Amino acid sequence: MIELFDVWKRFRDWVLKGVNLRIERNGLFAIVGDNGSGKTTLLRIMCGLEKPNKGFVKILGRDLRDCKRFLGVLLHENILYDELTVEENLNFYAKVYGCYSEISKDVSRRLGLDGYMDFKVKDLSFGWKKRANLVRALLNNPKIILFDEPFSGLDESAREDVREIMFDLSRDRVVVFTTPIEPDIDCEILRIENGVVYV
Numbered sequence: 001m002i003e004l005f006d007v008w009k010r011f012r013d014w015v016l017k018g019v020n021l022r023i024e025r026n027g028l029f030a031i032v033g034d035n036g037s038g039k040t041t042l043l044r045i046m047c048g049l050e051k052p053n054k055g056f057v058k059i060l061g062r063d064l065r066d067c068k069r070f071l072g073v074l075l076h077e078n079i080l081y082d083e084l085t086v087e088e089n090l091n092f093y094a095k096v097y098g099c100y101s102e103i104s105k106d107v108s109r110r111l112g113l114d115g116y117m118d119f120k121v122k123d124l125s126f127g128w129k130k131r132a133n134l135v136r137a138l139l140n141n142p143k144i145i146l147f148d149e150p151f152s153g154l155d156e157s158a159r160e161d162v163r164e165i166m167f168d169l170s171r172d173r174v175v176v177f178t179t180p181i182e183p184d185i186d187c188e189i190l191r192i193e194n195g196v197v198y199v
Contacts, residue, residue, distance in 0.1 A: 001025070001144060001174050007045060007055035009195075015041045016052070017195040028170035028185065031178045033192035039178040040076075042192065043148050046176070047073045059144065069097075072142030074150060078129045079136070082122035086113065086132050089121060093136050101141035107165055108135045111158070126153045134162070138169075145169060147177035 002023040009016040015038045023029060033039045044050040046057060048064050048071075059067035080089040090108075094100035108114060111131045121129060130153055137145065150166065151159045163185050169175050170187075183189075191198045 001060055002046060002176070003058040003061075004046070005055050005058075007042075007052045007057065009038075009041055009045060009050065009052050015195050016045070019055070019195075019197050021190070021197055021199070023174055023176070026170060026173055027175070028166060028187035029174070029176045029190055030183045030185075030187045031176065031190045031192055031197075032182065033178070033180065035180055037192045038195040039180075039192050040148055042197070043146050043176070043178055044075075047071050047146050049073075049075075069140060070143045072137040072140065072145040074130075074134050074137045074145075074147045076148055076152075078121070078133060080121045080129065080132055083120060085118055085120055086124070087117040089132065090117075090136060090139065094139050097140040099140055101139055103141050103169070104135050104138040107138055110165060111135070111161055127155065127158060130154060131158065134165075142173070144174045145176070147175070149179060150177050151179070 004019050004021040007016055007019040008014065019042065031039045031042060041050060045052055048068060057064045060070060084092065113131050113135060116124065116128055121132065124132065134150070150162055154162065166175050166177065167185060
């Protein structure tokens with residue numbers, strides 16, 4: 001479902017060094033590595049936000065450029081519009097994606113976001129912005145979901161909710177997330193160290 005072939009990436013120095021990776025089944029996969037190990041860059045290459053200097057990525061057996069509609073992505077940065085309410089943002093992105101999936105509505109309820117739909121994004125705490133961005137990532141009912149450190153900035157209750165949601169989603173799709181620490185969730189571990197992935 002996700003294939004990386006000899007992927008190299010450099011900015012000033014090499015961040016990824018010949019990554020070969022294949023995820024062939026639904027499930028939950030954690031990319032575990034220290035800060036600066038290359039895990040965020042790897043995730044950004046998987047979703048097409050960064051281009052490798054060498055190598056290529058395939059999603060569902062096809063070129064990544066043809067498969068972005070099958071991806072859901074949650075990154076560190078907030079990509080919602082600050083001056084719009086949560087509901088206005090989600091409706092806007094739903095029009096962009098062409099749908100407002102039932103899975104995203106269910107996740108919104110489970111995260112308690114329904115009570116914040118009328119809030120402008122600029123008035124939300126970091127944790128609530130993250131919840132709203134997570135729901136935005138699921139609007140198109142993606143087959144493959146990529147989360148960059150999904151637990152950071154959340155309190156323990158919200159982290160537990162997100163863990164349960166990720167586990168439920170992984171039953172019938174691929175969910176990949178990055179984390180700097182050993183995850184306390186049943187998943188397959190992919191370790192990255194100095195730009196090299198160890199399966």
